[in-house]
Amino acid sequence: MNKTLYMLILVFVMALVTYIIRVLPFVLFKSKIKSNFIRSVLYYVPYTVLMAMTFPAIFFVTGNVITSTVGTVVAILSSLSKKSMMVVSAVLSVLAVLATYGILQLA
Numbered sequence: 892m893n894k895t896l897y898m899l900i901l902v903f904v905m906a907l908v909t910y911i912i913r914v915l916p917f918v919l920f921k922s923k924i925k926s927n928f929i930r931s932v933l934y935y936v937p938y939t940v941l942m943a944m945t946f947p948a949i950f951f952v953t954g955n956v957i958t959s960t961v962g963t964v965v966a967i968l969s970s971l972s973k974k975s976m977m978v979v980s981a982v983l984s985v986l987a988v989l990a991t992y993g994i995l996q997l998a
Contacts, residue, residue, distance in 0.1 A: 953988060957995065962988040 916933070924930050950959045965987035969979045 953992070955992065955995070958988045958991040961991040 924933070949963050950956055953959045953962070962984040966979050966984040969983045974983075
């Protein structure tokens, strides 16, 4: 099979799957959703998808799984203490990653 044709088929399938996922709720739910459970599930779907795409990448972004893991643990623990997002991601996690990287360089 031609490489260009193969890539076009892959792009078409990806577009089709993406379109089906976006249209399916409109087809299934024609009236207003009254169930609080379904409404709450649909409310959290974008956050869940974002996390599913972001979380695995966290462990490979620094090039070292140990420093990434330390940064992730610090972010999770500081988010549990109701700190703001700026404190969680931009300050504490980055400082933890840098400190871990420095410690590993010394060892």
